[in-house]
Amino acid sequence: MRKHEYVTLLLIAMLTACASExxxxxxxxxxxxxxxxxxxxxxxxxxxxxxxxxxxxxxxxxxxxxxxxxxxxxxxxxxxxxxxxxxxxxxxxxxxxxxxxxxxxxxRAYLLALENNPDNVKVLEQLGSNYSKQRKVDEGRSYFLRAINADQVRLSSRKSLNDDSSVTDIDALSSDNSSPALAYIGLGVLDDVKAQHDTAQALYAQALKIDPKSFKALMNMGYSYYMSGNYGDASRFTLAALEQDPNNDKALNNLALIHLAKGEAQRALNVFMRRMDPPEALNNVGYFLMLQGKPEEAIPYLQQAIDKKPSYYKLANENLERALAEVRAKAPLDQETSSQ
CATH class of the missing domain: 1.25.40 (Serine Threonine Protein Phosphatase 5, Tetratricopeptide repeat)
Structure with missing residues (x-):
């Protein structure tokens, strides 16, 4: 074979191989x-x-x-x-x-995902959660809203959600078991922080439509009712959350706070003692009674905490001193009020 013929065949073979890739x-x-x-x-x-x-x-x-x-x-x-x-x-x-x-x-991966599909509900929900945990509240809220609105598009709903939406607007949203429950919960928490408890509770209710056994939705609903002064519903939802996770510290803490708000200090003490030693439980009851503006009721519990563990329980001593100081500060005001 001549040299130029060989070179020609080699080039053809190379081009054919490239074309076949x-x-x-x-x-x-x-x-x-x-x-x-x-x-x-x-x-x-x-x-x-x-x-x-x-x-x-x-x-x-x-x-x-x-x-x-x-x-x-x-x-x-x-x-x-x-x-x-x-x-x-x-x-x-x-x-x-x-x-x-x-x-x-x-x-970086989540943001690249949105470049490929700006309406990926899971990605939007996850970014909302991440930014909220980083205390980037505006970004978190924005992504939660985008997740919910993208889900409305998926469900062929003409409804949408924004920062000014009312309870009625929230109740009208569509959902199924693939809807972003955590986005509803996340927005609810952000509304509770702003003391917008009615809209927060509507958002938690939407999350419970998606997942009726959602521990996070039940617990946050209970706490929202506690913050708005509805202790009956607060107790009901918190107990429902504890049915899903009986030993959850945060839910147990919330239940104890609800008992204290209802004037049920002994029941609160029993709840605390489910997960801690008596001195710590007694101190907690005293501490939270102080936070609720009841220092005179806190003193006996703090004294009992000290009596049970005097060499160790420095914190109860500090709380007792604070409670006594608050009682003394209130005394002149009470006397002045009674003399009027």
């Missing part, structure tokens, strides 16, 4: 969202041929608790052109990073 072949691995062990340590399996194959590999690795490999496979799935599931995959990547405490990479 799959159009959807993935690009090289992008490590921007990866923080695991070196990828060279993974078994040298053949590269996935499709986005779905890469996702399935990631799912399998995650079920095997191999989160490094799962991240690697999920990230490879993003590199296929015209991918269909990028926003869902990025949400999963974000959740993996969040479970590891890498909130910076988690946030």
């Amino acid at each position: 799959p159009e959807n072949q993935a690009k090289s691995f992008d490590s921007e969202l990866y923080d695991g062990r070196p990828v060279e340590t993974f078994n040298a399996d053949a590269a996935p041929l499709t986005e779905v194959e890469a996702i399935k590999r990631g799912d399998y690795a995650l079920r095997q608790n191999n989160s490094d490999l799962a991240l690697y496979e999920y990230i490879r799935s993003l590199e296929f052109p015209n991918s269909k599931y990028s926003d869902k995959t990025l949400y999963t990547i974000g959740r993996i990073h969040q479970s590891r405490g890498n909130f910076q990479l988690a946030e």
Whole structure:
């Protein structure tokens, strides 16, 4: 064969090989969202041929608790052109990073997910939760609202929610068991902080429509009623929450506060003693009675706490001194009032 004929055939073969490569072949691995062990340590399996194959590999690795490999496979799935599931995959990547405490990479993954799908309800809800926990209240509220409104679009509802929505507006929203219950709860908490208890309770009620056994919704509903002075409903919802998680410290604490507000100090003491020693329980009753403006009722409980553990319970002594000082400060006012 002549030399120029050989070169021509070689060029044809190379062009044919290039043309036969799959159009959807993935690009090289992008490590921007990866923080695991070196990828060279993974078994040298053949590269996935499709986005779905890469996702399935990631799912399998995650079920095997191999989160490094799962991240690697999920990230490879993003590199296929015209991918269909990028926003869902990025949400999963974000959740993996969040479970590891890498909130910076988690946030990056969530924001990239929204670039692919601005109406991904789960991503919007998660960002709302994360920003609220970071005390970025305005950002948290914004993402919670976006999650709920994106869900209304999903449900073909013409309703929407904004900062000025009323109880009636909230009650009119549509939901199903895939709706973002945590977004409703998160907005409810933010409204409770602003003493907007009626709208907060309407939001918790929506969350309970989605998940009637939601511990968070039940507990926050109970506390909202406590803050608004409705101790009957506060007790009912808090007890319902404790049916879901009988030993939850926060719910037990709330129940004790409700008993104290109802003038049931002994019942509050019994609740505290379910999870702490008698001196600590007695001190807690005294302390919360002081917070409720009842220092004279707090004194006997604080004295009992000291009597039971005088060498140790410094905190009860400090609280007793504070209670006595408050009683003394109130005494002149009481005398002045009675003389008028």
